[in-house]
Amino acid sequence: MHAVYQESFHIEGGDFSRAGAAASRVKQILKEIGLDSSYVKRAVVIAYEAEINVVSYATRGKMTLTVSPAKIDITVEDVGPGIEDIELAMQEGYSTASDWIREMGFGAGMGLPNIKKNSDFLEIESEVGVGTRVHAEVHLAKGGRPS
Amino acid sequence: MKLREIVESLGLEVKCCGDRLDREVTGAYASDLLSDVMAKSKAGDVWITLQTHMNIIAVAALNDLAGIILVNGREPEEATLKKAEDEGIVIMVSKEPTFEVAGKLYEMGLRGGHGAG
Ligand SMILES: Nc1ncnc2c1ncn2[C@@H]1O[C@H](COP(=O)(O)OP(=O)(O)O)[C@@H](O)[C@H]1O
Numbered sequence: 132m133h134a135v136y137q138e139s140f141h142i143e144g145g146d147f148s149r150a151g152a153a154a155s156r157v158k159q160i161l162k163e164i165g166l167d168s169s170y171v172k173r174a175v176v177i178a179y180e181a182e183i184n185v186v187s188y189a190t191r192g193k194m195t196l197t198v199s200p201a202k203i204d205i206t207v208e209d210v211g212p213g214i215e216d217i218e219l220a221m222q223e224g225y226s227t228a229s230d231w232i233r234e235m236g237f238g239a240g241m242g243l244p245n246i247k248k249n250s251d252f253l254e255i256e257s258e259v260g261v262g263t264r265v266h267a268e269v270h271l272a273k274g275g276r277p278s
Numbered sequence: 279m280k281l282r283e284i285v286e287s288l289g290l291e292v293k294c295c296g297d298r299l300d301r302e303v304t305g306a307y308a309s310d311l312l313s314d315v316m317a318k319s320k321a322g323d324v325w326i327t328l329q330t331h332m333n334i335i336a337v338a339a340l341n342d343l344a345g346i347i348l349v350n351g352r353e354p355e356e357a358t359l360k361k362a363e364d365e366g367i368v369i370m371v372s373k374e375p376t377f378e379v380a381g382k383l384y385e386m387g388l389r390g391g392h393g394a395g
């Protein structure tokens with residue numbers, strides 16, 4: 132792996148029929164680059180949960196995947212309601228998801244905690260009434276293989 | 279073991295991708311929470327769930343799951359079947375509830391979590 136790779140994907144708020152499409156592209160790209168499957172798995176969980184949050188809560192968003200020799204960077208920015216209390220939102224089991232979202236098996240309050248567990252670096256910025264930015268990194272060992 | 283053995287042994291109805299029953303199954307996971315399946319399932323697992331909407335296909339595909347068993351005779355939605363065909367995800371239906379399906383798979387030797395398969 133030499134060159135830095137970057138690609139962005141649009142995410143439509145409220146459209147559960149296409150939810151997972153961005154995460155699927157992330158998986159495909161990382162596999163093509165040839166990264167170890169444990170890195171791919173972690174990045175896919177991050178991408179999927181961040182994507183589902185945009186679909187569940189925001190109007191629209193953009194996911195940007197950047198791969199460099201040192202790390203996988205996944206940044207998801209959305210236009211949406213924002214998060215009032217990020218610390219509370221990070222707590223396992225905390226969810227404001229609607230009943231029908233819960234019925235589908237989402238809204239267990241595990242998304243942000245799972246993003247955190249799978250990230251080596253995580254930064255969430257949010258402004259109420261404006262939107263949210265989730266920036267997560269998975270750090271790569273030299274040669275792209277986990278130690 | 280192969281998916282075919284599970285289909286035959288549990289008397290499952292195959293709803294999609296019957297041409298893929300040679301897929302090797304290395305474990306199993308039972309859950310109806312999608313985040314939980316994302317976090318805990320492993321490639322090669324067969325997934326037992328009562329969720330029938332199309333998002334289960336993305337979860338199965340993203341995690342390289344061997345297939346999905348719907349419980350309690352639940353029918354997959356039309357959109358779910360279409361997506362399953364596109365992605366090549368095997369969907370099977372059992373008339374029995376989760377507990378019985380999981381128990382039978384366990385008896386067949388399948389294990390979940392990080393135990394030996
Ligand atoms: N992009 C977002 N925009 C607005 N609110 C969000 C966003 N992501 C997460 N949240 C808030 O944080 C809560 C916890 O998120 P998460 O851990 O993914 O669990 P869940 O989505 O299952 O509720 C959500 O219920 C929601 O209130």
Ligand SMILES: [Mg+2]
Nearest residue numbers: 183184242243
């Ligand atoms: Mg979530």
